[in-house]
Amino acid sequence: MNFEYTEEQKAVQAAARDFARNELFPGVIERDTHQKFPAEQIKKMGELGFMGMMVDPQYSGGGMDTISYVLAMEEISKIDASASVCMSVNNSLVCWGLEEFGTAEQKEKYLKPLAAGSIIGAFCLSEPEAGSDATSQRTTAEDKGDHYILNGTKNWITNGNSASVYIVIAQTHPEKRHKGINALIVEKGMPGFVVGKKEDKMGIRGSDTHSLMFTDVKIPKTSRIGEEGFGFTFAMTTLNGGRIGIAAQALGIACGAYELALKYARERKAFGKLLCEHQAIQFKLSEMATKIDAARLLVHKAAYLKDYNKDFVKAAAMAKLFASQIAQEVTTEAVQIHGGYGYVKEFHVERLMRDAKITQIYEGTTEIQKLVISRELIK
Ligand code: COS
Numbered sequence: 001m002n003f004e005y006t007e008e009q010k011a012v013q014a015a016a017r018d019f020a021r022n023e024l025f026p027g028v029i030e031r032d033t034h035q036k037f038p039a040e041q042i043k044k045m046g047e048l049g050f051m052g053m054m055v056d057p058q059y060s061g062g063g064m065d066t067i068s069y070v071l072a073m074e075e076i077s078k079i080d081a082s083a084s085v086c087m088s089v090n091n092s093l094v095c096w097g098l099e100e101f102g103t104a105e106q107k108e109k110y111l112k113p114l115a116a117g118s119i120i121g122a123f124c125l126s127e128p129e130a131g132s133d134a135t136s137q138r139t140t141a142e143d144k145g146d147h148y149i150l151n152g153t154k155n156w157i158t159n160g161n162s163a164s165v166y167i168v169i170a171q172t173h174p175e176k177r178h179k180g181i182n183a184l185i186v187e188k189g190m191p192g193f194v195v196g197k198k199e200d201k202m203g204i205r206g207s208d209t210h211s212l213m214f215t216d217v218k219i220p221k222t223s224r225i226g227e228e229g230f231g232f233t234f235a236m237t238t239l240n241g242g243r244i245g246i247a248a249q250a251l252g253i254a255c256g257a258y259e260l261a262l263k264y265a266r267e268r269k270a271f272g273k274l275l276c277e278h279q280a281i282q283f284k285l286s287e288m289a290t291k292i293d294a295a296r297l298l299v300h301k302a303a304y305l306k307d308y309n310k311d312f313v314k315a316a317a318m319a320k321l322f323a324s325q326i327a328q329e330v331t332t333e334a335v336q337i338h339g340g341y342g343y344v345k346e347f348h349v350e351r352l353m354r355d356a357k358i359t360q361i362y363e364g365t366t367e368i369q370k371l372v373i374s375r376e377l378i379k
Helices: 007-024 028-034 039-047 066-079 081-101 104-116 174-180 231-267 279-307 313-343 349-358 366-378
Strands: 121-124 140-143 147-158 165-171 181-187 193-198 209-220
Touching: 007 039, 007 066, 028 349, 039 081, 066 081, 066 231, 066 279, 081 104, 081 121, 081 147, 081 165, 081 231, 081 349, 121 147, 140 165, 147 165, 147 181, 165 209, 165 231, 174 181, 174 231, 181 209, 181 231, 231 279, 231 313, 231 349, 279 313, 313 349, 313 366
Parallel strands: 121 165
Antiparallel strands: 140 147, 147 209, 165 181, 193 209
């Protein structure tokens, strides 16, 4: 076993760290307060190759491995989880899904600009009545011969307004249940496609989360991903990989909060000595650091399995389950170590604590991860 990163992986990690500190850190509180999408920063992330990291260079991607991707995700998430969720969705749901299952034309038309970061993508599975219960899709894609007519509503869509390309999951043959579902590529501006209200969220407030409405949107069959009825398997398979990105995000949020707490504990005095000289604080820091290391091992194991084309479904679900749980615990302790300062915005840890919660909900709740893991255990 080798726990060392390659020179290339270290370079990616350092580049992501520098970018996060220099470009994302300034303004992160303001963007959170005013729910401002980091559009300029995401554009720069595209130019630096962070939006299509694992995509083959022939489609304008970085051709990097999943370890490099999770290292970058961790660094960006330490500073700005709103930027990192945009990055995660674009990389591991939209680009990966298109590269793996798209046609040559779809890759040329959509994957290239998405991987280059010149446009952003969105992945649209959740509905008002279908979150965890993803087979119960109410959005319909009626088969009209050479095209589909799309009708329905999608909810809580990351990059909802800022995206140009949307992968929309919809039901074509309800009697076939999940085998009647299709994944369709929808472009912003298509007649009948309306971006709905922006959600006012507890955390990741800089990210752009919207509902989407489709009324008689005409989608050519050439925009379907995979064979007729492949849509649900497409969504599940894509989410398996997406969970590695969100696990890395949770890890980064935890680590960002821990680093701030450690710095604070080294500087602030109470009862005549530094906080870090008090055993109560030392024990907290020890537990936080141990949890972070354990989460990182799970995240990297899942990434490693994916890179070596081994079955990573259980590993990805375990990584997301654990990393999102410790993100909650570590960020809460980071606020505690900061005391009153931790409860105000300028010390950053309260934001990280709010941001951590979503990692237990999106791309499969904690309960769904347990379901996925247990199915893998007993199958
Ligand atoms: N990877 C690949 N395929 C999977 C899968 C996975 N993790 N989980 C299920 N599938 C496949 C099954 O193999 C089955 O296909 P076949 O009939 O061809 O074998 C199909 O999907 C339906 O599975 P199942 O019958 O188990 O469906 P259920 O409704 O019982 O459960 C769960 C499906 C709960 C696993 C699924 O709905 C799910 O993952 N929900 C969470 C969705 C999610 O993450 N939502 C967040 C929104 S995106 S931010």
